[in-house]
Amino acid sequence: MRKNQNNKRKKSIRKKISLLIISFVFINILTFLPLNIKNMPLLAGYLLTKEDIISNEEFIMKFNYVKDNVKYLYIDSSDSDLHSEVDKVEALLNEGVTEKVKILISDLTNRFNEISSKNQLELEKLFNEANDEKLEGFFEDEIETVNGYKEEFENLYKDKKYSEAKEVLDSLREYIENNKKLANTRKINEVYDEKSEEDPSLREPKYINGILIVNKEYGLPDTYAPGENAEAREAFERMKTDAANEGIYLNAFSTYRSYYTQERLYSNYVYTYGQAPTDTFSARPGFSEHQTGLAFDIGGLDRSLWAQVDFMYTEEAKWLKENCHKYGFILRYPEGKEWKTGYMYESWHFRYIGVEHSVNFANSDLTLEEYLGL
Numbered sequence: 001m002r003k004n005q006n007n008k009r010k011k012s013i014r015k016k017i018s019l020l021i022i023s024f025v026f027i028n029i030l031t032f033l034p035l036n037i038k039n040m041p042l043l044a045g046y047l048l049t050k051e052d053i054i055s056n057e058e059f060i061m062k063f064n065y066v067k068d069n070v071k072y073l074y075i076d077s078s079d080s081d082l083h084s085e086v087d088k089v090e091a092l093l094n095e096g097v098t099e100k101v102k103i104l105i106s107d108l109t110n111r112f113n114e115i116s117s118k119n120q121l122e123l124e125k126l127f128n129e130a131n132d133e134k135l136e137g138f139f140e141d142e143i144e145t146v147n148g149y150k151e152e153f154e155n156l157y158k159d160k161k162y163s164e165a166k167e168v169l170d171s172l173r174e175y176i177e178n179n180k181k182l183a184n185t186r187k188i189n190e191v192y193d194e195k196s197e198e199d200p201s202l203r204e205p206k207y208i209n210g211i212l213i214v215n216k217e218y219g220l221p222d223t224y225a226p227g228e229n230a231e232a233r234e235a236f237e238r239m240k241t242d243a244a245n246e247g248i249y250l251n252a253f254s255t256y257r258s259y260y261t262q263e264r265l266y267s268n269y270v271y272t273y274g275q276a277p278t279d280t281f282s283a284r285p286g287f288s289e290h291q292t293g294l295a296f297d298i299g300g301l302d303r304s305l306w307a308q309v310d311f312m313y314t315e316e317a318k319w320l321k322e323n324c325h326k327y328g329f330i331l332r333y334p335e336g337k338e339w340k341t342g343y344m345y346e347s348w349h350f351r352y353i354g355v356e357h358s359v360n361f362a363n364s365d366l367t368l369e370e371y372l373g374l
């Protein structure tokens with residue numbers, strides 16, 4: 001009996017201990033299960049072989065290289081955003097080096113290398129182009145500025161800091177572009193001073209491809225007095241009629257001007273405004289296109305806007321800009337081409353060159369100088 005009772009008690013104690021252990025384990029599982037599931041990849045890491053660990057380190061190194069160097073690339077809109085990709089992969093990587101992450105890192109590395117070599121090629125091409133610029137008429141200090149930019153670019157490029165190199169290269173190209181215009185303006189004015197000092201009776205009219213060119217380099221003799229060109233007038237009248245049918249009123253308020261008329265006009269302007277400002281909107285005698293008989297200053301209904309900057313905003317000016325080439329006329333001094341023509345934008349000054357040439361000027365800001373290769 002006693003033995004039996006003892007056995008019973010032992011069994012009961014064992015049962016209690018078992019229950020305790022089971023509930024302890026169970027509670028633990030319940031408590032830590034969510035955490036463990038979350039940490040499974042990390043736990044799995046402890047079970048990785050030595051080779052796996054080396055390969056994981058390799059991926060982490062690869063990722064870190066991309067992460068550290070992505071800021072040196074410039075990424076245009078055609079490439080999806082590599083920066084946010086890096087952030088995405090980094091977030092995933094914090095949870096372990098899974099197979100998925102490895103694939104993402106491989107992709108990221110490939111994309112990084114692809115964009116890097118694309119940057120390199122583009123920069124090389126652009127830099128070579130900038131390097132080939134002749135810098136004609138640049139002053140010494142301007143050339144020094146150019147060389148400073150080039151040196152800065154080359155150092156950044158060597159260090160593979162492409163985004164910074166690109167910024168310097170953009171500045172270099174912009175500087176060259178602007179300074180070329182400045183140098184060209186200086187050259188035009190220099191030539192103009194020389195040519196306008198020459199004896200006007202010795203000048204010869206200059207024709208290129210059958211087009212009489214008059215600008216700050218090519219003048220006309222004082223004896224050149226053809227009057228208004230009949231063909232140009234006829235073309236203007238046709239243009240005027242067609243415009244009127246569209247409700248646009250055009251008036252050619254100034255066409256042919258003789259050498260002597262221009263002489264009076266120019267000296268009056270110089271008296272009022274001074275020579276340098278006058279030279280941007282009025283020609284010295286012998287250098288006015290109006291002396292050819294082929295230049296037409298055209299205005300609209302509002303007389304107060306004739307030969308005024310604000311004429312450009314009128315319906316008439318817009319119509320002329322879009323249609324004049326159909327009648328043989330071109331806008332002679334387009335906007336933004338002051339450095340090429342030597343004159344400010346004149347939305348009212350049109351030059352007759354014949355339709356066979358003028359059609360090439362349609363919807364462009366091409367100048368006659370550029371068209372004739374001057």
Ligand SMILES: [Zn+2]
Pocket residue numbers: 290295296297348349350
């Ligand atoms: Zn004019």
